[in-house]
Amino acid sequence: MTDVWDDSLLTNPHAVxxxxxxxxxxxxxxxxxxxxxxxxxxxxxxxxxxxxxVRLAQIQPGDRVVDVACGTGDLTLAFVRxxxxxxxxxxxxxxxxxxxxxxxLAIGIDFTFEMLPLAQxxxxxxxxxxxxxxxxxxxxxxxxxxxxxxxxNLPLPDACCDVASxxxxxxxxxxPLAAAKEFFRILRPGGRAIILEFSTPTNPxxxxxxxxxxxxxxxxxxxxxxxxxxxxxxxxxxxVGTFIDRQTMVEMLAKAGFANIEQHPMTxxxxxxxxxxxx
Numbered sequence: 001m002t003d004v005w006d007d008s009l010l011t012n013p014h015a016v017x018x019x020x021x022x023x024x025x026x027x028x029x030x031x032x033x034x035x036x037x038x039x040x041x042x043x044x045x046x047x048x049x050x051x052x053x054v055r056l057a058q059i060q061p062g063d064r065v066v067d068v069a070c071g072t073g074d075l076t077l078a079f080v081r082x083x084x085x086x087x088x089x090x091x092x093x094x095x096x097x098x099x100x101x102x103x104x105l106a107i108g109i110d111f112t113f114e115m116l117p118l119a120q121x122x123x124x125x126x127x128x129x130x131x132x133x134x135x136x137x138x139x140x141x142x143x144x145x146x147x148x149x150x151x152x153n154l155p156l157p158d159a160c161c162d163v164a165s166x167x168x169x170x171x172x173x174x175x176p177l178a179a180a181k182e183f184f185r186i187l188r189p190g191g192r193a194i195i196l197e198f199s200t201p202t203n204p205x206x207x208x209x210x211x212x213x214x215x216x217x218x219x220x221x222x223x224x225x226x227x228x229x230x231x232x233x234x235x236x237x238x239x240v241g242t243f244i245d246r247q248t249m250v251e252m253l254a255k256a257g258f259a260n261i262e263q264h265p266m267t268x269x270x271x272x273x274x275x276x277x278x279x
């Protein structure tokens with residue numbers, strides 16, 4: 001697979017007519033090296049950003065989480081860790097139904113199917129280290145359900161979760177407002193939308209260093225590591241640089257119905273976590 005993104009398309013990748021297909025093909029191609037590139041090129045900060053997003057979600061015992069554009073499952077798994085911690089010490093994790101009928105703690109959804117087996121393998125490997133034997137007997141052997149689906153048309157009923165999240169994926173959606181409206185639809189009253197996305201640093205010196213690294217160093221080294229031929233790591237900086245700004249993101253969430261919308265910049269503004277509430 002070659003030339004999913006070429007220079008003529010990268011002037012504004014969000015305006016490309018078949019953006020959805022190209023993004024899907026791109027992520028399918030880079031899935032095997034996705035985690036390695038994330039860790040190396042964020043200097044391991046990507047996990048710290050996800051942990052901050054989980055804290056901002058204000059997880060309570062019995063909450064349910066839907067993580068959209070879950071990729072290989074890093075944010076979904078971070079949520080499950082926090083959900084188990086929140087439920088510890090409550091009777092059957094806060095549920096009054098039989099253990100064998102417990103719903104999953106979280107649902108991870110991604111429209112690139114090739115990401116989901118990697119997420120499942122990661123779950124199988126690590127979640128046993130988080131839950132003790134009593135936890136496992138109470139129905140947490142399979143705490144996550146992984147689904148192939150589109151953020152603009154989530155395969156879930158209304159008011160089915162307490163947190164709806166997306167990390168570094170909203171800019172890859174063809175219609176971000178449609179995705180925000182879907183988040184609002186699936187959240188219960190009091191639910192929280194958590195959106196983690198790249199941004200541009202406000203400090204002029206750091207912004208210049210950021211652009212040099214993001215536009216000239218990262219595309220070359222990430223492409224070399226992944227062996228990518230789709231242009232994925234040329235798309236990355238262009239998709240960030242041409243995406244909506246912070247204020248427009250807040251306005252979009254308000255238009256979708258969310259209230260008390262907040263911005264939480266991290267690492268000099270490289271990344272921002274947006275939080276909105278469904279009243």
